[in-house]
Amino acid sequence: MTAQAVVDYLAAQQRLESKLPAPDLPWLVELRDGGVERLRDAGFPSLRDEDWRYTNVQSLLKKPFEMGPIGPCDVDAAFVARTAIPSLECYRFVVVNGIPIPHLSDGTLMPDGLRVSSLADLLVSDPSRLEPYLGKNLVPDPHGFTAMNSAFLGNGLVVEIAPGQVFDKPLEIVFVASAATESTMAQPRNLVVAGKGSRLQVLVRYVAIGAQRTLTNVVTEVIVDADAHLTLYQLQEESKNSFHIGGLFAKLGRGSRFDAFAITLAGGLVRNDLRVDLDGAGAEVNLRGLYLARGRQHIDNHTQIFHNEPGCISHEHYKGVLDDRARAVFHGRIVVQPDAQKTVSEQSNQNLLLSRDAEIDTKPQLEIYADDVKCAHGATVGQLDKDALFYLRSRGIAEEMAKRLLIKAFASDVLLAVSPDSLREHLLTRVEMMLTD
Amino acid sequence: MLSISDLMVEVGGKPILKGINLDVAAGEVHAIMGPNGSGKSTLANVLVGREGYDVMRGSVTYGDHDLLALTPEERAREGVFLAFQYPVEIPGVTNVYLIKEAVNAQRKHRGESELDAIDFLKLVRQKLQLIEMKEEFLHRPVNCGFSGGEKKRNEIFQMAMIEPRLAILDETDSGLDIDALKVVASGVNALRRGDRSILLVTHYQRLLDYIEPDHVHVLSDGRFVKSGDKHLARELEEHGYGWLEEPADSGAGHSVA
Numbered sequence: 001m002t003a004q005a006v007v008d009y010l011a012a013q014q015r016l017e018s019k020l021p022a023p024d025l026p027w028l029v030e031l032r033d034g035g036v037e038r039l040r041d042a043g044f045p046s047l048r049d050e051d052w053r054y055t056n057v058q059s060l061l062k063k064p065f066e067m068g069p070i071g072p073c074d075v076d077a078a079f080v081a082r083t084a085i086p087s088l089e090c091y092r093f094v095v096v097n098g099i100p101i102p103h104l105s106d107g108t109l110m111p112d113g114l115r116v117s118s119l120a121d122l123l124v125s126d127p128s129r130l131e132p133y134l135g136k137n138l139v140p141d142p143h144g145f146t147a148m149n150s151a152f153l154g155n156g157l158v159v160e161i162a163p164g165q166v167f168d169k170p171l172e173i174v175f176v177a178s179a180a181t182e183s184t185m186a187q188p189r190n191l192v193v194a195g196k197g198s199r200l201q202v203l204v205r206y207v208a209i210g211a212q213r214t215l216t217n218v219v220t221e222v223i224v225d226a227d228a229h230l231t232l233y234q235l236q237e238e239s240k241n242s243f244h245i246g247g248l249f250a251k252l253g254r255g256s257r258f259d260a261f262a263i264t265l266a267g268g269l270v271r272n273d274l275r276v277d278l279d280g281a282g283a284e285v286n287l288r289g290l291y292l293a294r295g296r297q298h299i300d301n302h303t304q305i306f307h308n309e310p311g312c313i314s315h316e317h318y319k320g321v322l323d324d325r326a327r328a329v330f331h332g333r334i335v336v337q338p339d340a341q342k343t344v345s346e347q348s349n350q351n352l353l354l355s356r357d358a359e360i361d362t363k364p365q366l367e368i369y370a371d372d373v374k375c376a377h378g379a380t381v382g383q384l385d386k387d388a389l390f391y392l393r394s395r396g397i398a399e400e401m402a403k404r405l406l407i408k409a410f411a412s413d414v415l416l417a418v419s420p421d422s423l424r425e426h427l428l429t430r431v432e433m434m435l436t437d
Numbered sequence: 438m439l440s441i442s443d444l445m446v447e448v449g450g451k452p453i454l455k456g457i458n459l460d461v462a463a464g465e466v467h468a469i470m471g472p473n474g475s476g477k478s479t480l481a482n483v484l485v486g487r488e489g490y491d492v493m494r495g496s497v498t499y500g501d502h503d504l505l506a507l508t509p510e511e512r513a514r515e516g517v518f519l520a521f522q523y524p525v526e527i528p529g530v531t532n533v534y535l536i537k538e539a540v541n542a543q544r545k546h547r548g549e550s551e552l553d554a555i556d557f558l559k560l561v562r563q564k565l566q567l568i569e570m571k572e573e574f575l576h577r578p579v580n581c582g583f584s585g586g587e588k589k590r591n592e593i594f595q596m597a598m599i600e601p602r603l604a605i606l607d608e609t610d611s612g613l614d615i616d617a618l619k620v621v622a623s624g625v626n627a628l629r630r631g632d633r634s635i636l637l638v639t640h641y642q643r644l645l646d647y648i649e650p651d652h653v654h655v656l657s658d659g660r661f662v663k664s665g666d667k668h669l670a671r672e673l674e675e676h677g678y679g680w681l682e683e684p685a686d687s688g689a690g691h692s693v694a
Contacts, residue, residue, distance in 0.1 A: 386488070391525040391579075394485050395535060395595065396513035396542035405538075409529025409578075 002044045005061040006144070010040060012067055013151045020154040021120040025127055028153070031135045035150025044144040051143070054329045054361045055271055055300040060243045065185030065215045067152060074209060075176050080104050083174065083207055088422040090172040090203065091116070097178055098186035098218075099155050113165030114200070119156040119189060130158065133191055137221040137249035142273060145245045149187050149219040156188035156218075159202065163195035163225070170201040170420070177238055179212030190220040194228040196253075201231040203423065206246075206267075208238040215243040222250035222258070226280060229257040233418065234272075235427070236264040240295060244270045254280030254309075261418065262318075263427060264291040264299050265434055271300040278305070278312040278340075289318035290414040292434050293326035293358075300329040307340035307370075316347040319414050321407055322358035330362040334377070338369045347377040352384065352410050404435045438463045438634045439504075439603055444495035446476075446483050453479045455659035457495070461603075464631040468645055468670060469638045471656035472678040477638045478522060480656070481607040484636075485519040486512055499603065513539070514546035516602030520592035520609050527579040532591065533561070535579050536598050543599060564597040568624040585612035593624045604628070605636045610644035622647030642674035 013036060022028055044061055045052035075096045084092075093116055094104035100118040110116060122130055134153075141147045157173055177186060194200060208214055216238070224230045238244055244267045252258050264270050276285045291299045305314045320328050330349045351360045362379040384406050392402035411431050418424040439461040446454040453476045461467050471477050483490045484497065486509035497504040502515060527535070540560075541551045552560070565572060568590050580588050589609055596604055606625070610618055625648050629635070637650060645653070645667065653670045655663040657678070663669065 385525075385527075387525045388527045390487055390509060391521065391527065392530075392535070393509040394487075394513055394519055394521075395539035395599070396510050396546070397535075397538050398510050398542075399508070401538075402510075405530055406527070409527065412529060 002046055002058075002061055005064065006039060006043050008064045009148055010036060010151075012064070016067065016152065020152070022123040022127060025123065027131055028123065028127070028134075032151055032153055034135075035141065035147045035153070038141045038147035039144050039151055042144055042147065049143075051302060051331070054327070055269075055298065057269070060215065060269060063183055063213075065183040065213070066181050067185045067187065074178055075101065075104065077104060079209070080174070083205075085172075085423060085426045088170070088172070088420070088426065090170045092172045092174065093157060094174045094176065095157060095188060096176045097180065097184060098175075098188040100157055111167070113162035113198075114167055114171070115158075115160040116171065117158045117160075119158050119191070120154055122158050123154075129160070130191065133193060133221060133223055134189075135221075137223075137251055137275075137277075138219070138247070142247070142275075145217050146219055146247045146273070149189055149217050149247070152187045153189050156190040158190070159192040161194045161198040161200050161228070164197045165195070166199040167201075170203055170423070172203045172205065175204065175206045175216065175218070177206070177208040177214040177216050177242060179208070179210035179214050181212075183213045183215070185215040185217065187217045188219075190218070192220065192222045192230065192232070194222075194224045194230040194256075196225045197227045198225070199229045201233070201419075203233045203235065205235045206238050206244060208242050211239055211241055213241050213243070214238065215245070217245045219247040220249070222248065224250065224252045224256040224258045224283075226253040227255045228253070229259075231259040233261045233423070234263065236262075236267050236270055237430070238267045240266065240268045240297065242267045246271070247273045248275070250276045250285075252276065252278050252280060252283040252285060255282045256280060257284045257286075259286045259417070260288070261414075262287070262289040262301060263415075264289075264293070264301075265430055267297065267299070269298045272302065274301070274303040276303075276305045276314070278307050278309060278314065281309045282311045283309070284313040285315070286417075287314075287316040287318070288414050288417065290411055290431075291318075291320040291328055292411065292431065293320070293328055294323035295326060296324070297326045298328070299326075302329075302331045304333045304335070305345070307334070307336040307343045307345065310340055311342045312340060312344075314345045314347075317414065318349045319411060320349075320351045320360060321354065321411055322351065322360060323354040325355070325357045327359045328361075330360070330379070331365065332363070332377070333365040334367065334375070336366075336368040336370050336373050336375065340370050341372045343370060343373040343375065345373070345375040345377075349379040350410075351379075351381045352407065353381060354384065354407070404432070407435055408432055438500065440498040442496050442498075444483070444497065445493040446479055447491045447493055448479060448489060452493075453659055454483070457659075457661065459654065459661070461634045461636065463634055464629075465651045466629065466635045466637065466648065468650035468653045469636060469656055470640070470642070470653060470670060470673060473640065475656040476659045477640075477656055478607055481519060481522075481605050481636070481638050484605055485509055485517060510542070514543055516543075518596050518599055518601030518604045520589070520596055520604065520606040522607040522611065524580045524583075524588040524592055526581045528581050530579050531576055532579050533575040536561070536575075536595060539595065539599055560598065564594060567597055567627055568594045569620050570594055586614065586617040589613055589621060590617065593621050597624060597628060600628075600633075602632065603634050603636070605638065607638045608640065609637070610639055610641060618644065619647060642670040645670045
């Protein structure tokens with residue numbers, strides 16, 4: 001099945017290749033060809049791959065998804081307004097099935113120093129702005145899905161923050177998976193470049209329209225230059241028939257800071273690969289994750305942090321709540337290279353299982369090749385605290401409500417660091433809604 | 438108010454209470470004393486419906502209710518309150534949130550409207566004063582980082598807010614220094630009322646120096662072996678519980694009556 005899927009997708013890529021933006025740009029052709037080769041050679045991952053031992057993608061591969069022209073765009077201003085986060089002031093961009101939609105986006109309202117462009121446009125109009133970065137964070141391409149994204153590389157969003165520019169108002173990017181056909185696929189490729197000393201918060205939301213099968217195979221590359229501070233919230237709110245393969249690859253410069261949140265509240269099968277390279281002395285990364293899953297949802301978070309330079313800091317804190325037959329995977333790898341003395345690294349993964357049939361496979365992994373470091377990691381799996389539940393009930397709080405209260409309390413500390421308040425409140429409300437319906 | 442009849446309770450298949458009879462009238466304060474392992478805490482827990490206590494025989498009537506048929510939250514809403522021996526820490530839930538939910542659960546059950554924020558805060562301040570607690574405790578997670586004494590005080594504060602009809606205080610005096618004990622006791626005394634009954638479960642008599650009971654019962658090996666008035670507690674203090682383990686016919690000299 002895997003082999004057939006590779007053949008099908010490679011054929012689709014061949015048909016589409018000449019229609020992709022800038023089909024003759026040498027470095028771009030090389031990048032796409034690299035993806036094609038990698039996909040042909042490695043294929044899609046299977047349970048035999050150590051990094052995919054617990055995540056079976058057969059249901060995703062058994063029937064090909066269709067790439068290409070989106071059907072009638074059923075996303076309009078009313079939809080955007082309806083999905084907007086209440087009282088959150090932001091610059092908004094809407095991308096439907098991987099294609100930026102200018103008339104639903106704030107492209108013309110952007111302040112000086114913050115540029116948000118369609119990747120397709122930029123590949124044609126000014127590719128030199130992309131050449132230094134695009135594809136550079138994925139060497140080597142980690143698996144068949146990222147390779148496929150590179151092979152089809154054509155559209156997505158590019159965010160450029162000029163050096164020294166500080167923005168208080170966040171940038172929101174809404175990726176809509178709109179099921180135009182029975183199996184619609186989007187493969188956006190995004191790039192965020194935060195110039196020296198700049199500062200911005202970016203909120204990325206993945207939503208779906210319709211209950212049909214969709215695949216979002218997204219790759220986002222992030223460059224945080226020296227002393228810049230980038231915050232990236234990723235909120236997964238697609239449907240239970242959505243497949244989501246997300247790759248986030250970040251490189252951090254000297255003294256920079258990158259805060260990333262991965263919040264997964266929906267999606268049938270979700271796999272997030274997150275790799276951060278601390279490439280400059282004194283850089284800091286804070287990763288926080290929250291996954292709530294039930295039914296037969298499957299959520300897999302694979303994270304890797306590479307301490308490549310001295311004096312860098314990494315904090316990673318992922319929490320999950322699993323009910324019914326839901327399954328989650330957490331694999332957190334931290335590598336401290338020989339030169340990365342004075343590293344401070346701390347990682348935790350805590351899970352709450354609400355049902356006997358729910359399952360978590362958690363694997364914190366620390367590889368230390370330097371001697372002067374401070375590292376700690378750990379994982380916990382538990383159930384609701386019976387004593388706490390009884391305590392609440394003994395005060396007159398109904399059992400169901402008491403459970404929700406404890407689950408929310410468990411989950412919400414991941415969200416404490418979220419700002420602005422309106423975004424944090426929205427996320428807390430979403431978590432609560434998940435627990436009530 | 439409360440009538441316990443021939444109550445037998447097992448924990449994990451082991452008989453702990455072996456036929457308890459007790460009648461508590463409205464407005465009365467009963468002290469239940471006894472050595473460790475006599476079943477005091479089991480009695481307290483079974484009255485509030487904690488899991489893991491199997492009632493094998495007997496009945497508990499509370500007002501018009503078969504108390505044992507009610508869920509823990511139903512008992513609470515009917516006015517049964519337990520001040521825990523070991524108050525539970527609940528990270529992520531603030532004290533004030535818990536208390537507000539608890540108070541409103543009672544009010545809703547009685548068909549009253551929920552307290553608005555201003556009235557609630559007014560009530561909170563008044564009760565905090567009663568138990569000499571600082572307002573900052575309200576905004577901390579329930580019992581998290583509280584000292585032993587602060588936890589016990591927080592229990593009495595909740596009791597003052599909830600205003601139960603039957604309050605069960607399980608070893609509320611343990612872990613309190615004398616000053617804290619006095620504060621807690623005066624808080625409890627302030628809550629004594631003609632329509633509110635209190636069960637004081639305690640190992641030591643010293644709490645009873647400050648909260649004067651109407652009746653004292655001595656529990657030993659799952660049975661009440663002695664009942665009397667407040668003087669019984671003092672005699673227990675003098676003689677200890679040692680006499681309980683001796684055969685009943687070992688001599689009148691050990692009698693505490």
